[in-house]
Amino acid sequence: MSKRKLSRQQRWRIEKIQAERARRAEKRGEQDADRLAAGEYGPERPGRVTAHFGRTLDVAPDKGDEPVRCHLRANLEGLVTGDRVVWRAGQDGSGVVVARGERDNVLERPDARGQLKPVAANIDQLLIVFAVEPAPHANLIDRYLVAAEATGIAPVLVLNKVDLLPSRGGELRELLGRYEALGYPVVTTTTAREGGLDALYRRLAGRTSVFVGQSGVGKSSLIDRLLPDENLRIGALSEDSRKGRHTTTTARLYAMACGGELIDSPGIREFGLTHLEERQVAEGFIEFRAHLGHCRFRDCRHRHEPGCALLAAVEHGDIHPDRFASYRRIVDSLEES
Structure with missing residues (x-):
């Protein structure tokens, strides 16, 4: 299919829009530089991105203080939740991010147009959550495992809602055994009984983890129990379709009392692999x-x-x-x- 030929007026409008964007970015950079020179920002400090909102983001200082809403220098692009950054605090309670540190890894997934989009960075393990309901499919689990192997992030299988399993375990227990035989860690969880999250706590301690999986498998419910002080929305499981409703809209990083960190990523029904050979x-x-x-x-x-x-x-x-x-x-x- 040949590309559509643009008229002279259309090309002029596109060039005008691009030039205006460049001027705004340059102006932001000049304003940041002026404020830095004027001493309106404090010294450089290390931090970690906990949430991203376009040209602004939340940065958690390395000493465990509350996250600070920061602006980006004009020459910084592509930051994601989990990035290590260098930032400076402003006198008005905000801040500015001036540099990004090196990444250990980055989790990417294709968007609707097939373009790779980074989701989170510097991750120790990818927790692939599935549950008795909605019924898990081995092929979907395999897709997550392939995606994890391609990024070099260690995968962990988390079977949630085990209280709904038949007494003998059924096909799910057999499926779990198959993955365990391959060497993949498997953790079972439930929020329906006391101690149902103990194994998950042990797995999360001291690590930065990302939860992925179908909508409705209980990712947000698990995080709500793991982080009781956070105000998270939980999607109800549809009684008709038995599929969960998508509730999370942006990746966020939460610090845990045990020393680990959780990154709650947007709900993913199927992890696209179209970018892989x-x-x-x-x-x-x-x-x-x-x-x-x-x-x-x-x-x-x-x-x-x-x-x-x-x-x-x-x-x-x-x-x-x-x-x-x-x-x-x-x-x-x-x-x-």
């Missing part, structure tokens, strides 16, 4: 890695090719057939998109 998807299935590169043909697509090492591993029981089928569904979905 087929090779990255295969590497995201950790049990595949020992067999990758051992196929007879270097361009093996792992479908019906003779001498495929992955197909042989499935036949010999080294790769679970359901996991391989899940891999194929993900790759097929990438080709369709």
Whole structure:
């Protein structure tokens, strides 16, 4: 499809808008520089971004004080919740962020247009929350695991609402056992009984964690129990569809009494993987890695090719057939998109 040709007037309007934006950004930078030179801001201090609101953000000082609403220097872009920054406090109670520190990692996900959008930074573990209701699907869990492996952030599976499980556990217990056998940590939780969050507390202590998962699995409910002093909105579970309503609109970082930090990210029904290549998807299935590169043909697509090492591993029981089928569904979905 050819690009639409713009008229001279349309090009003039676009150039005018862009020039005006550049002037406003330059003016903000000059105003910040003037205020810094005039001594209206204090000395540079380290901090952590706890929430982001366009050109302003909340920064938590490193000494545990309350977050400060800060403006961004004009030359700073792309900051996200969890970023380490250098900021200066203003006399009016606000502040200005003057620099961003190096990132250990960044969690990104494609937006509606397929463009990668950063969600949070400097994360120790990705807590993939699922529950008895709405019913979890192994392929969705695998998508989260592939996304986590691609970013280098350690994933942890969290099964919530375990009080609703059958006494013998059923298919969910079998599914959990499959992931545990692969070496993934699994934590079970419930807010319906005393001590139902003890294992989760131990897992969160001393780490920065991000909660992801389908809407309705109880992410906000868990955080509300973990952080009773925070005023979080909890979405009711729809009685008709048994799917949760999306309630969280921006990623926020919360400090815990145990020393850990939680980043509550916007609800994600399906973690898009369209930015990944087929090779990255295969590497995201950790049990595949020992067999990758051992196929007879270097361009093996792992479908019906003779001498495929992955197909042989499935036949010999080294790769679970359901996991391989899940891999194929993900790759097929990438080709369709």
